Amino acid sequence: MTPELSSAEPTGVVEDPYPAGAQVFVRDEMWLVRNSSLTEHDGARVEVVGVSDFVRDQEAVFFTALDEIELVDPRQTKLVADDSPNFRHSHLFLEAVLRRTALPQSERGLALADSFALVAAWLGITADQLIAIYRSRYHILAQRDSEMYFDANGRKIAASHHSYGHGQTKDDYLDLLQHLASPATTPPPEGYTAPFYKADRETEMRAAHAHSQARLDAEIDAGRWTPLTPDEDGS
Numbered sequence: 001m002t003p004e005l006s007s008a009e010p011t012g013v014v015e016d017p018y019p020a021g022a023q024v025f026v027r028d029e030m031w032l033v034r035n036s037s038l039t040e041h042d043g044a045r046v047e048v049v050g051v052s053d054f055v056r057d058q059e060a061v062f063f064t065a066l067d068e069i070e071l072v073d074p075r076q077t078k079l080v081a082d083d084s085p086n087f088r089h090s091h092l093f094l095e096a097v098l099r100r101t102a103l104p105q106s107e108r109g110l111a112l113a114d115s116f117a118l119v120a121a122w123l124g125i126t127a128d129q130l131i132a133i134y135r136s137r138y139h140i141l142a143q144r145d146s147e148m149y150f151d152a153n154g155r156k157i158a159a160s161h162h163s164y165g166h167g168q169t170k171d172d173y174l175d176l177l178q179h180l181a182s183p184a185t186t187p188p189p190e191g192y193t194a195p196f197y198k199a200d201r202e203t204e205m206r207a208a209h210a211h212s213q214a215r216l217d218a219e220i221d222a223g224r225w226t227p228l229t230p231d232e233d234g235s
Contacts, residue, residue, distance in 0.1 A: 018033045018036040018044060018046050018069070018071060019033065019036070020033055020034055020035055020036070021033065021154075022071060022072070023051060023071075023072040024046065024048065024062075024069050024070060024071055024072060025069075025070040025072060026048070026062050026067055026068070026069050026070070027067065029050060029051075029052045029054060029055045030050075030051040030052040030072070031048035031049065031050055031051055031052075031055070031060065031062075032048060032049050032050075032051050032154070033046060033047070033048055034047045034048060034049055034153060034154065035047040039063065041065070042063040042064070042065040042066060043063055043064030043065040044063065044064045044069075045061060045062075045063055046061065046062045046063070046064070046069060047059070047060075047061050048060050048061070048062065049154075049166065057156075057165065057166040058166070059166060117130070117205060117208035117209040117211070117212040118208075118212040118215070118216070120209060120212070121209060121212040121213040121216050122212075122216060126209075127205060127206045127209040127210070130205055130209060131202050131205055131206070134201065134202070134205065142201065143160075144158065144159070144160045144162060144163045145163075145199050145201045146199075147159035147160065147163075147173075148163055148198070148199040149176060149196045149197065149198050149199065150196065150197045150199065151188070151192040151193045151194065151195075151196055151197075152193040152194060152195055152196075153193050155191075155192060155193075156168070157172055157173055157176055157189065157192060157196075158173065159173050167191070171189075172189040172190075172191075172192070173189075175188075175189040175190075176188065176189050176192070176196065179194070179196075180196065
């Protein structure tokens, strides 16, 4: 699957700032937009956090007058046939995405975040089978996900040090638990903004799979996609 990118003109005036939750491609890396605003001379000021491996969880600020910012349009995601034996490339891609950290529900509309469900539907893997894979093969990841939250700005906070968000400390999670137990009297951890969303990977998987399956069925019904079978790939 290849996302189609739309380049923003690096001029001094930008009519529509990049919306929070969108993904952008800047300096050969993928970023998630947290906020954007117009400046007087440098175009849009875009606050982002890294998504791709090299810049994951790193915060940055870009200006459209100084950098070429390519907005990823999830509606333009294209299906590309996998002609590897037994769909090997798709299986590897699916496993790679399953190992990543869950995104908060507020970002559920991003097609790239749900691409693993689209691959699963394309391979004929049901939602129940996908969750069974998650529980059996990635039980440690499932445990970490069950102790993970996101604040109102999408900032991650987790119990396991393997899953800490950017700049998080151990005390932050303990402070969060106290806040959740008594939100009226105990403030959120410093630097975090209530309300908090608890990661729910299995619910997200089912929702994403249902959306992806409907999308794939529509492409098949319209004659724009013919799914391959293992016998058709030459294996």
